Amino acid sequence: MLKIIRDNIHKSIMIDEQVYVDLINTKEFQRLRRIKQLGSTEFVFPTATHTRFNHCVGTFFVVNRFVTSEGLKNEITDDEKISLKIAGLLHDIGHGPFSHNFEVVSSQPHESYTIDIIRGNTEINDVLKKHNMDIEAICSIIEGKHKNNVLNTIISSQIDADRFDYMMRDAFNVGVPYSSFDIDYILSNMSVKENRIVFSKKVIHAIEDYFVGRYHMYEQVYRHKTSLGFKYTLMFWVERVRDLVKEGYEFKNKESLEYIKEIIENKVIPVDKFYLLDDYRMTNIISDMISEDDKTLSDLSDRLINRRCHKVSFTLSKAEFEKLKSESNLNNKYYFRVIKYNEVAIYSDLPKNDPKSVCFIENNKLITLSEASRIINSKINRNKSIKELYIYVQHLVE
Structure with a gap:
């Protein structure tokens, strides 16, 4: 074990490869210490001063939990696991000052700046080349374009490592109880079917709790x-x-x-x-x-x-x-x-064939969250309106 990072959410985060240590030590990654995760939210919740640095390291940890889970560990190659963990670590390096608030004055979204930094003349690019990492694979995962949809959805979907970390981290630092969903139970009931992540039907209540908690975070915190x-x-x-x-x-x-x-x-x-x-x-x-x-x-x-x-x-x-x-x-x-x-919706309904839709496996068939859940199966909860x-x-x- 090369490094152990103590974290207020995940406790001990193990860094077991030199490439991760070297990436964290780059100036582009260290810059994230100077970007608050929630931008101006500290004007409302004074303790909301955690940073994108905290969140990116936390997302790296959660990605590792995904790829080592019983249902996924044999579905992803060792090289894919490394690329995926790097994508989790670097996915937010393109955030500008005041985080998402910067998007309103920027000519391109933070995801595009992230790709520019990874591919550009940067210390991050030098580290990736030094360790012979597949830079295009990492970028494709962050962009959601990798040929393996499982990798894309672990980084960005409706249930992913990014959301798992920021919901837990933001709720803790803001001081609200809305995001106390059962991450352990969800992660232990995942599997892969038809090149996508699916969940056991018995975990539906934990997933409902996750989506309702996310809805309350948006209503009470993110869109305060x-x-x-x-x-x-x-x-x-x-x-x-x-x-x-x-x-x-x-x-x-x-x-x-x-x-x-x-x-x-x-x-x-x-x-x-x-x-x-x-x-x-x-x-x-x-x-x-x-x-x-x-x-x-x-x-x-x-x-x-x-x-x-x-x-x-x-x-x-x-x-x-x-x-x-x-x-x-x-x-x-x-x-x-x-x-x-x-407006915020509790759940954004997607077609069943969209790999980002939340699906359960029941009697060897896929059913969507909106089909399976009495809480989510409501038009008012699933569709956004414009105000x-x-x-x-x-x-x-x-």
Whole structure:
């Protein structure tokens, strides 16, 4: 055993191959220590300060539990197991500052940045080459394109190692009891049929518990109104910076703009520069902008730093929203907006032939979760609807 990492969720995480140690020690992976797992959620739950580093190491551990489980261990080759564990370790290295909040201002999703880093001129790429790892196999697993669907679904599906770790980790650090599902029972009742992971029918109640817990995490934590407020204030902040650049505004903090030049120009950030962007850097840049002469940019910066972000509401009436706009002395473009927003579903129903659909084996036949579960088998629980989300402010700039 090369390393043992002590973890508050999984206790002892065993690192048994040098390639994993070397990957963890790269600068790209160490950067994840400076990316909070839940972005702005600490504004609501003060203990939610765990990082993407914690989560990626935890996902690596859970992937190992998948591949060593009784039902899967003989279905995956040794080389596939290594590629799969590396994919679990690296799957989130492309997250930008403030985690998922960054997606609202980024020109490409974090999954694409992850692939860019793995394939690019990086320390991670050097380590993989040094240990003769199959880089394209690792990328294909992360992208969900590997020829072996079992590998794809372990990393990304409706029941996967990524979700298992973040649900347990997020619930623990936030301090809520919603994700206390029985991971041991689920993992011990998996098998492979028709090139996909299936579950024993007797584990259905544990899986129902998992999906209901995930639903509550989204409703109470991931989509908390204060966290959403930060996300959209950040969006308006970037929009204002972009507009000021187009207008030829003279920034006091020109050096800060260099770090976010590609964000302003809505371009892909080169991997050598992406490494420099983390929560600390972005927080400092935003904080510096409070001193700008432009009142809108200064105000938006202050709101992000001092927890005075935009408010969001699904229940505000259109008349109330319009009244708030008319009474405001602010530039409506950066303070008021209505957007379409998907509601959370307990379970996203998929066709039975989709390998990401959750299926059970009963009398040697496959049945879907929505067919088998009395809790999930409800149209209202399985289908997402689109609602209007009102984004607004109530405090005026003096």
